[in-house]
Amino acid sequence: MSTLVRPYGDTTGDGMVQLSFTLPVPHSKRAEGAAQQLANKMGMDPALVVHAKPMGPDFTFFVVYGRVNHLVDLDAVEVIERDYPLLTPKEVNASIKQSLRRRLVVLGACIGTDAHTVGIDAILNIKGFAGEKGLEYYREIKVVNLGAQVSVPHLVDRAVAERADAVLVSQVVTQRDAHLLNTREMSAAFSEAFPAAERPLLVVGGPRFDEAMAGELGVDRIFGRGTTPGEVASFLAHRLAS
Known part of the structure; x- marks a missing residue:
C-alpha cells in the first residue's frame, strides 16, 4: 500500500479540498474575487467560491472548494500514540x-x-x-x-x-x-x-x-x-x- 496519498473530493485522487476563512471586507463581488485570489495563492487551482456570507457590515465568511497538487507522506506523519492499554x-x-x-x-x-x-x-x-x-x-x-x-x-x-x-x-x-x-x-x-x-x-x-x-x-x-x-x-x- 502506498504511503503517498492525495486529498479526495469527488473522485479518488482528484486533490479537491474545502477551505473556510473570513476576510475583513464587506460582502460583494470584489470580496468574492479577493477570496478566490487568496485561495489561488495558497495553491488551490482552480478555486471556486461556493459560499459567501456577510458577518456584520465589515466582514465576510467564505467557503472555497478547489484542487491542490500536494501529496501527503504517511510515513512522515508524527503523532503521539497511546502507550498504555485502555481499561474498563x-x-x-x-x-x-x-x-x-x-x-x-x-x-x-x-x-x-x-x-x-x-x-x-x-x-x-x-x-x-x-x-x-x-x-x-x-x-x-x-x-x-x-x-x-x-x-x-x-x-x-x-x-x-x-x-x-x-x-x-x-x-x-x-x-x-x-x-x-x-x-x-x-x-x-x-x-x-x-x-x-x-x-x-x-x-x-x-x-x-x-x-x-x-x-x-x-x-x-x-x-x-x-x-x-x-x-x-x-x-x-x-x-x-x-
Whole structure:
C-alpha cells in the first residue's frame, strides 16, 4: 500500500479540498474575487467560491472548494500514540486499589479567565462523554472539580490541601496563545511548590493543544479533542498505579 496519498473530493485522487476563512471586507463581488485570489495563492487551482456570507457590515465568511497538487507522506506523519492499554472502569478500580491501597485523588479545573467547563466536566462528571461515565463514576477515584476561572495559586493550594495525585486542567480559550501561557505558568508553579518526586501528575486538555508539546510546556500529558473519560482514567491508572 502506498504511503503517498492525495486529498479526495469527488473522485479518488482528484486533490479537491474545502477551505473556510473570513476576510475583513464587506460582502460583494470584489470580496468574492479577493477570496478566490487568496485561495489561488495558497495553491488551490482552480478555486471556486461556493459560499459567501456577510458577518456584520465589515466582514465576510467564505467557503472555497478547489484542487491542490500536494501529496501527503504517511510515513512522515508524527503523532503521539497511546502507550498504555485502555481499561474498563472495573480494571481501573482494581489497579488503583492494588497499587495505591487508597483512593486516587484527582483535582480538575479551568484556569485563568477560561470559563468553558464543558471539556473538564465531560471528563470528571459522572454523566461523562461519548457513552462513557466520567471519573466520578470510578469507585477508587476521588474527584475534586474546582470549576472555571481558577487562579494558578489557588489550584496549587488546593492540590496541597487535597493531597492530589493528579491535576487535570482544561483550556478552551486560546486567543493570543492564552492556553500555552497559562499552562507554562501552572507547570512552573507546581515545580516550585513541590519536590520533583512529590509533584502531582499534570494533565492538560483542549482542542488547540499540540499533543507533542507536553515536555515543552512542563506537563506529563496533553489530551486533544475527542478524548474520553476512559482514556484519561486508563492513563492515570497506568502512570500512578503501576
